[in-house]
Amino acid sequence: MRRLLLLALIALAGCAQQPPKDDQLYRDLGEQAGITRIVEGMLLNIAQDPRIVRHFENIDIVRLRDKLVEQLCVEVGGPCTYTGDSMEESHTGQHLTPSDFNALVENLQDAMDAEGVPTPAQNRLLARLAPMRAQVIDR
Ligand code: HEM
Numbered sequence: 001m002r003r004l005l006l007l008a009l010i011a012l013a014g015c016a017q018q019p020p021k022d023d024q025l026y027r028d029l030g031e032q033a034g035i036t037r038i039v040e041g042m043l044l045n046i047a048q049d050p051r052i053v054r055h056f057e058n059i060d061i062v063r064l065r066d067k068l069v070e071q072l073c074v075e076v077g078g079p080c081t082y083t084g085d086s087m088e089e090s091h092t093g094q095h096l097t098p099s100d101f102n103a104l105v106e107n108l109q110d111a112m113d114a115e116g117v118p119t120p121a122q123n124r125l126l127a128r129l130a131p132m133r134a135q136v137i138d139r
Pocket of ligand 1: 051052055059060064065067068069071083084085086090091096100102104112129130132133
């Protein structure tokens with residue numbers, strides 16, 4: 001099921017999109033506090049994921065947490081500003097593969113499950129992230 005969703009997301013990738021018109025998804029994710037818990041849960045899951053943990057070993061993890069929270073908040077229509085580097089800049093030289101991307105998405109899904117985020121809201125967030133796939137892999 002998750003694999004099917006990933007394939008659908010990949011098919012969507014590349015479609016330019018604007019931030020959402022309302023903050024419904026922001027509220028469904030639990031606003032700032034909920035998004036922070038989801039991002040921290042994802043990073044804790046990644047810390048135990050032998051497929052991708054090596055990418056995260058020598059970085060400023062607090063900065064990454066903060067920038068991810070800002071970015072997800074913007075993507076779901078929240079009242080935030082993203083102050084981090086572009087996706088291309090921050091992932092160039094990491095040589096990330098489609099499998100790396102899928103692994104990160106799985107860790108995000110597990111974090112959302114743990115927070116009790118309903119599946120439709122999960123899927124809406126993942127659909128917002130899908131267009132970034134091409135900006136992070138193969139760089
Ligand atoms: C849609 C998918 C992704 C999003 C939205 C995303 C988002 C971000 C953001 C916001 C930053 C912080 C930029 C900054 O410091 O200004 C970042 C950095 C980073 N990302 Fe991603 N990322 C994605 C995919 C991935 C994947 C698949 C991996 C590895 C498996 C990864 C590994 C990293 C690492 C290691 C950094 C820190 C780089 C550094 O500080 O030198 N990212 N990402």
